[in-house]
Amino acid sequence: MENALVILVISILLLIISIPFLFFFRRSSDIRLENDHLVFRYPFSKKEITLNEELKSWQLQEAYFLRLGKTYALNLEMKNGKWKSVSSRFNGDTFQEIFQYLDTQYGQLRKSDNR
Numbered sequence: 001m002e003n004a005l006v007i008l009v010i011s012i013l014l015l016i017i018s019i020p021f022l023f024f025f026r027r028s029s030d031i032r033l034e035n036d037h038l039v040f041r042y043p044f045s046k047k048e049i050t051l052n053e054e055l056k057s058w059q060l061q062e063a064y065f066l067r068l069g070k071t072y073a074l075n076l077e078m079k080n081g082k083w084k085s086v087s088s089r090f091n092g093d094t095f096q097e098i099f100q101y102l103d104t105q106y107g108q109l110r111k112s113d114n115r
Contacts, residue, residue, distance in 0.1 A: 029041060029090075031086055031098070036052050054078045056079045057109045057110070058074060058109055061075055074099060
């Protein structure tokens, strides 16, 4: 009986400790451009978007933050009505590559930028 209670208390404590990590890592992602596929890798899942089939429009958004300075985001509108966003703040290494690819291959789908 005492062993079951100790195991229960320890598992509850581990759950309480792990919840902040789950909330922190659920939004972090690794984004890669592989040919015409945009691959979002999250800690617990993977989402692949085929741009020529699913992309409806895209736009570049510019934002000024007091502490961070100027950051950019690519907002991708899918044909099913959902939106995906790629930020230069969190994905700086792949942001420029994705922006150049969208500009050359899908320039006709670009909407006016939000300013």
